[in-house]
Amino acid sequence: MTKEHANWSPYDNNGGSCVAIAGADYCVVAADTRMSTGYNVLSRDYSKICKLADKAVLASSGFQADIKALQKHLAARHLIYQHQHNKQMSCPAVAQLLSNTLYYKRFFPYYAFNVLGGLDTEGKGCVFTYDAVGSYERVGYSAQGSGSTLIMPFLDNQLKSPSPLLLPAQDAVTPLTESEAIDLVKTVFASATERDIYTGDGLEVVVLNRDGIRREYMELRKD
Template sequence: MSCPAMAQLLSNTLYYKRFFPYYAFNVLGGLDNEGKGCVFTYDAVGSYERVGYSAQGSGSTLIMPVLDNQLKSPSPLLLPARDSVTPLSESDAVDLVKDVFASATERDIYTGDKLEIVVINASGIRREFIELRKD
């Protein structure tokens, strides 16, 4: 199943269960039919949008402005439309994720104590676990 098809399936599932029990804010990522990365972000009842990057959860209000600044996301109102994300190397992207979660953890009591980063590429799957709080 393609990622855009999975995005529609998740939207339908969330909408069908909008009253109970799937009241969740989701992010779905993968590859589209052209082999390009795609990210879909959802509200609680299944409305979704394809974006360049996303964050959900209690720390998202702290994470998204930093991502916007670092990835130089252009306004969707600009014409002609421009690419939505500044490309990063894998190591730069992982470092950015570590930084934004470390910042969010210091300011949001609901953000967890550990971070799991899963990197999926042509050579396989790699997992990193980072302790965010030590108090």
């Protein structure tokens, strides 16, 4: 097992990779479709992306049973919110809910590494990245999963996100157009697939903008 897989047990299901990029008026969330355990591929057409609200999409990598339990819990909490407030949660509200949910389970955490993407109340793209116990940050782009150590340096080189320590604070959204962001996501996955055995088979890309949500698919290598 190579160094980039050091944090991943060979018995994890659904390793893979997830990426999100926020733009001025859009957000792109993408994940590969391979579900595997060690060197066994269980499915080549499995979606790692879950729609939580009209303007919030969650991509998760990690242990499949924990991811499903987490998604089911979030869906139930969002349904309660809709009944109480007669509206859907905004993406920043979903981000706080996810953080609280993960932190509540911090002593027996969900083995799930999440990246949440969507549009905020002003219509700007937003991306929130998490660790396993709920610590999160709003960023311009992020990657999670077994391929993240390969993907993040590529994104850092291309997007050059401003430091959160800069004063005055700078907007974290990326300067790319929507089509450029989609092309970049496809490029980083094609690259990661060459080096990460848990990433491959297919790529699912979800694009959120003022017109709603649409999905695109691309083939990746299958070996």
